[in-house]
Amino acid sequence: MLCFNRLVAAALAVALAVPPAAFGQQLSDAPPSDGPPLEIGPLNSSVISLVPPGIASGVFGPYGSKDSRLAGGNGTANGNASLRAPLTAVQLPDLGDGSGGALTLQEERKVGERVMRQVRRGPGYLADWLTRDYLNSVAARLAAAASAQYIGGYKPDFQLFAIRDPQINAFSMPGGFIGINTGLFVTTQTESELASVIGHEMGHVLQRHIARMIAVNERSGYAALAGVLFGILAGMIANSGDLGSAIVLGGHAYAVDEQLRFSRAAEHEADRVGFQMLAAAGYDPYGMPSFFERLERASMSDAGVPAYARTHPLTTDRLADIEDRARRAPYRQPRQSPEFGFVRARLRVLQDRSPSEYAGDVRRFTAEIEDKTAPNVAANWYGIAVAQMLIGRYDAADAALDKARRIFTADEVQEGEVARSSPSLDVLASDIARRAGRADDAVRLGEIAQRRWPGSHAAIDIHLQALLAARRFADAQALALQATRADPDEPAWWRYLARASAGAGDALAQHRATAEALALEGAWPSAVRQLKAARDIEAIDFYDLSIVKARLHEFEARYKAEREDERNMR
Template sequence: MRPKRFLAALLCVALTAPPGAFAQARAASGAAPARPVTQQAVEQSVEQSVEQSLEPPLVSGPVESYAAPAGAAVPPDIAQGVFGVYGGAQSRFSGNSGVNRGANSGVGVGAGWRAPIVAQQLPDLGSGGAGSLTPQAERKLGERVMRELRRDPDYLDDWLVRDYLNSVAAKLAAAANTLYIGGYRPDFDLFAVRDAQINAFSLPGGFIGVNTGLIVATQTESELASVLGHEMGHVLQRHISRMMIAGERSGYAALAGMLFGVLAGVLAHSGDLGSAIAVGGQAYAVDNQLRFSRSAEQEADRVGFLLLAGAGYDPYAMTTFFGRLDRAAMSDTGVPAYARTHPLTGERIADMEDRARRAPYRQPHQAAEYGFVRARVRLLQDHSRSEYADEVSRLRSEIEDRTALNVAANWYGIAYGQMLLERYDDAARSLAASRAVFAAGAQADGDAARSSPSLDVLAADIARRAGRDDDAVRLADLAHKRWPQSNAAIDMHIRTLLSLRRFAEAQALARKETEAQPDQPAWWLYLAQASAGTGDVLTRHRALAEKFALEGAWPSAIRQLKDARDMKTIGYYDLATVDARLHEMENRYKEERLDEKG
């Protein structure tokens, strides 16, 4: 697809930027300047690399490093052995000191499993704090890439899926905070891509894409979390940034080879941007890039395993899922995309098996949303009514053959498919069956939960599409009250109010969300639509400007603010606010145009 070619070109521009273009200042502590990296230096042992490094290697220290710091050189709430820490670390880690530590008493939560797992060092890839690409520049690059990805028709803009993926990421990120893993704390933003290939990929700045095929291929939430933890490991260890730095140090001739590889990956339709990056890495990996790639995968595995175990998931899930992919690669003519972009060597699988054996067993709790989201994704990766009907038949056959992994989830998938087929009465009955099975299972497990965001949001959506206005409003309001933190429930509530032309209520709710989450284009769009319905022209212009700005459509955003500024009825305070925002957007637009020109 054309957007993917644009993404590759955008990354190429970032990669070919002159050294120091995104320079991160070093502390002027009298340290000698770093010596140029040579082929001989690259081939030296890990011990020699550590001795020559100006900063501590980006590794996870032994168990003792999690004890309370002995000296005053380390901030009081930062454990010794933390690697790649950036400025402002004390405030960044505030509130986490002592959480899950158990260093003095030995009985803290997680203290039982931490010792055998963390004792081994991670592979040394060099310092994550060094180099030319700051975390801020990395995030900025990732945001610009995401603008293009959101325009791709295969970008899955489904709040239920996004909410769930980010809830899993939040648990894994909390484990990273507790274990002091990673050199910085990105705001992880996970999203789904409509692609049946089994794959996932990480982008600069904490953005992680997950193919629908991967979600469907997993059989437990822990298996999905194992892959997400692996991708988060790439982000926490800043592998993309360090790959850029390695290419920069190796000279522009070698870097050109890498760029050719990235473009070749896109033109070869290798699945997604992550595949393109991996293919590019392989094309360039004649020498040390190949070793870096292998070490990066090993490091991401081990970081992912720590996150998996620390978040309370099944530590065997990673080996189970990787082993299943490895067997599929051997038995099938086509190698799964994940195995191509993340080569599953015997050494990697054996390493994870060894770590899982040494981790004490725990019974993982699987969120109910996993099954519902997985069933929903099975329909979302289809495109036509005939495909919806075929998937509904498969889901029903699994129930009848007793091969369904989750019967309640299968009924949910059937209900969702029937809604897409506009069979609203059938959808309502199937959803009722899903609720009944789910409630029975929850009661048997002693769980007090009797519903979930997926169930409540789908109920409101069916009523809205069927034209049952009173039921739609009641169910949307109920879902929002039950799940106030669910973006999916909020989205459904606003859409229902807009459908029923209750613009004042929709405007108030959309305005609240733009204040809480100003980086989400959907809330600004809803605010603009609701404001148009109420006749609030000024707010409509300003909301559309913010939406266009988030999408990178700067000329359109600037035009909206100019229209707002030129309104005859605009007040002095509003005029000053609009004028200030207009100048800010114009400056941002000029900066990005200069960046694109190089």
């Protein structure tokens, strides 16, 4: 029982971004030592692109485009080379075996993927492509810097997502999945502040803190860890980030104290790794200490301790260490992506849930413009447009979006940039038209958005929604099929393909696409039933029948394997 309780505490610690202060003391709680860096080594010899996979250059302004300001670069190969500028050696605390013990990288990823199925089903999960695209673009920029600086012993496929929760918090999970609360995003004042938090969470993943903490305590099996994380993360997301929830596993309830937190050594390591990535990626090094200091001031106020300060204790040693590193970092003039302001304004609205709250958002955005306190006037008008759309005032939404676009264009010209649009502006234009019932306009605007931003998932998504609303099922089917081939692990594309196929009267494609979506969501019995329905279609030809039967056999085998894993958890 003691062994299993330690496993619970350690798994909780990293998955929820809360430290295991309540379990065995093998992990040092002392200030970081000056020991050698951990998990440092070359990943590969190839040049890593700064643009996220599948996102075209220029989608996010400076990311890999001619406007790149990364470490003084110009968006060319020389800009990439600047990432390799030497930094002061990072001294990391000793947290034990950096290999992660018995837990392999494949097992970590498998755990993360299974937990994410539950996360996506939770009411707090925010399935907003504009937000996901932007968060993943920041992570890709930081990951490129990590690779160039030889940080981390492996290169995870980082996937970031937003949680609709006003609490200021973020958390990392096994395999590269990182959640960012809307409350944390809207609290940040600059892109560098946001990047500093993302870099910190990526540091936990790159340094394999879950695997290392478990290896230090007990060489516990993968199945037990999977069960713990599976219940914990699902419960946390379903309860909008309540870190004090109780976890029930195998008929035993384990009360999880809200004060469990990472050891200070792990937090120091994540800080230092995150800071090195932040500086190497061309962000403002002061973004990390400025955000943490503001949280520390909030902790001492009557407003209560922010969730991030509770789950990532901001000790005096941590703050002093980060401030010292920022002072010693070379000065850079980072250029903030326009998308930061638009997505931040969008999340100020999307973290609310009712028309009355949206109306309040309109009043607050408007007051900030009138009082001249809005740091980004174009973003405020964009936020007004989002809120008016959700209320159903589509003419007002169009008018606000037009103001946002004109101000944004004027600001770009003043800064000497070529006047252009942004994914946020173009996607919202199509979304307003679709919701207003102007299906043809929505399709036209969706086509424009996808043409301007061919790698933007948000542009593909809104174009698909517009085509379905216009009942152009054949076009929607072709576009959805293209999306599934480019990104077969994304359930949304399969769902769109199923809807388009149903509208086009293609029952075989509908059943097969629905089965793929259900499988990715872990609903194996339902996926199997869909494939059996496809198999039983009378008009199916021999070639398609062979494909369906092979996929059916594979799904049944994977379902059996997962059931076996679940039995081993008990």
